[in-house]
Amino acid sequence: MIGKVGNWRATQRRARLVALSAALVLVVATACGSDSPASSPASSGGPESPTTVRLGHFPNVTHATAIVGVEKGIFAASLGADKLEVKTFNAGPAAVEALLSGGLDATYIGPNPAINAFVKSGGEAVRIVSGATSGGAALVVKPDVADAGALRGKKVASPQLGGTQDVALRQWLAGKGLKTTPQGGGDVSVVPQENAQTLETFKAGQIDGAWAPEPWTTRLVQEGGGKVLVDERGLWPDGQFVTTQLLVRTDFLKDHPGAVRRLLQGQVEANRFIADRPDEAKALVNQGITKITGKGLSTAVIDGAWK
Numbered sequence: 001m002i003g004k005v006g007n008w009r010a011t012q013r014r015a016r017l018v019a020l021s022a023a024l025v026l027v028v029a030t031a032c033g034s035d036s037p038a039s040s041p042a043s044s045g046g047p048e049s050p051t052t053v054r055l056g057h058f059p060n061v062t063h064a065t066a067i068v069g070v071e072k073g074i075f076a077a078s079l080g081a082d083k084l085e086v087k088t089f090n091a092g093p094a095a096v097e098a099l100l101s102g103g104l105d106a107t108y109i110g111p112n113p114a115i116n117a118f119v120k121s122g123g124e125a126v127r128i129v130s131g132a133t134s135g136g137a138a139l140v141v142k143p144d145v146a147d148a149g150a151l152r153g154k155k156v157a158s159p160q161l162g163g164t165q166d167v168a169l170r171q172w173l174a175g176k177g178l179k180t181t182p183q184g185g186g187d188v189s190v191v192p193q194e195n196a197q198t199l200e201t202f203k204a205g206q207i208d209g210a211w212a213p214e215p216w217t218t219r220l221v222q223e224g225g226g227k228v229l230v231d232e233r234g235l236w237p238d239g240q241f242v243t244t245q246l247l248v249r250t251d252f253l254k255d256h257p258g259a260v261r262r263l264l265q266g267q268v269e270a271n272r273f274i275a276d277r278p279d280e281a282k283a284l285v286n287q288g289i290t291k292i293t294g295k296g297l298s299t300a301v302i303d304g305a306w307k
Contacts, residue, residue, distance in 0.1 A: 048258045050081035055263070056095045056107030059088055059292040060195075061214040061305040062136040062243045066108040067288035068281050069270035078266030082259045088292050090194045091160035099249055100125055105256075106248040106263065108132055110164025114247045126247050130264055132271075133244035136305070137165055139172070139230035140202075140220040141209035147229075148176035151188050154208035157201065161192040164243070168232060169211035196293065199224060213243065214305035215289075215297055222301055282306060 055075070057066035069075040076084050087104060089095040092113025098104040100117060117126045145151060151173070158166035161182060169190060170180050179186040191207060195216045201207045202224045209229065210220060220226045233239035246267065253260055274281040282302050290296035297305075 048256055050083070051256050051259055052083040052085050052105075053079060053256075053259055053263060054085045054087060054103070054105045056087045056089055056098065056104050056109070058090065058095075058108070058213075059289045060136075060216070061285060061289075061302070062133050063108050064274060064281065064285050065132045065244065065267055065270050067285045068274055069266050071284040071288045072270070072273060074270045074273065075263065075266040078262050078269060079259065080262060082256075082262065091163040093160050093162045096120075099247065102249075104249070105252040106246060106260070108244050109247050110244060111242050112164040112167040113162065114245060116162060117247065125250055127250050127253055128245050129248050129253070129260060130246045130267060131242055131244075132246055132267065134240050134242060135233055136214040136217075136243050137168065137212065137232045138217040138228050139169065139209060139211045139232075140217050140224070140226040141229045143225065143227050145208060145227075145229060148173065148178060151208065152178060153187070155189045155191050155206070157191045157193050157198040157207050157210040157212070159192065159195055159198075159212060163192075165211045165213060166190065166192060168235075172211075172230060172235070202226065215301050218301050218304040219297075222298075222304065278306070 055066070055070075057063045057070070059067075070084075070086055087098065089098070089107075092109045093116070095104065095107045095109050096113045096117040099107055100121060114126065114128055139156075141151070141156075145154070156169060158169050160166060173180055173188050173190075178188050180188055180190045184191060191201075193201065195212055198207065198210045198212060199216065199219055202210060202220055209226070210216070211230075212220065217228070221228065232241060235241075246264070248260055286297050286302055
């Protein structure tokens with residue numbers, strides 16, 4: 001109904017290529033990127049010891065790859081002797097903070113926070129190793145908002161300052177000649193807040209719209225009575241844009257290339273499952289979201305978000 005969750009088969013092909021070539025690529029990266037050849041088992045050529053992979057993701061349909069991988073046990077199986085520890089976040093900036101502070105090894109995340117992490121660390125701390133999802137984001141507004149101009153003087157929410165949808169919203173508004181500021185000033189007041197809060201404030205009339213990922217766009221329409229003003233697919237060539245990708249700490253990548261390779265193999269399997277068994281995948285995603293947020297999605301919402 002609103003955003004496409006992702007081009008699963010195309011993503012599956014890309015991820016498979018990454019997984020198949022990961023061993024060579026990561027070993028080369030380890031050999032070239034270490035100041036001390038004996039700094040780790042991987043860089044010294046010895047076998048890797050089992051490790052714990054601390055993996056982040058969000059309770060969104062756009063993170064279906066991660067949720068299915070966790071709920072179906074695909075990641076745990078692909079990691080073998082490595083232990084999987086899952087942490088969840090509302091949006092990218094919080095996941096980046098955990099990654100840069102060493103509290104996370106890898107996370108599924110949007111492109112803007114990933115770029116911010118790369119820049120903030122001087123290009124040293126993180127590496128994007130794979131794409132995961134395309135599509136699944138939109139600007140939903142009150143029914144009386146006819147165009148961008150009608151948002152002047154209004155409040156519009158985004159998941160978090162500096163997040164992927166936050167940047168998309170501000171860029172779109174700027175293209176329409178509307179100014180914003182990080183403090184919520186300007187022609188349109190952009191109000192970063194958690195997605196669950198956005199749904200409630202939209203229902204209460206405290207905000208006039210939100211640029212959000214699925215399933216929140218569908219919920220804003222079905223439960224909040226909103227309408228889609230901008231389907232983000234319409235802003236990109238062929239309707240394809242990255243919503244979710246896998247970001248890994250550089251030092252973890254160097255020290256545990258095998259674990260990263262096995263995680264990618266699990267991602268390929270998760271995407272294959274989603275493509276081949278969508279109804280079961282929807283149920284698993286709903287199950288995962290329910291565990292994280294305490295509230296599941298209706299059939300109408302998850303079906304709408306999946307399209």
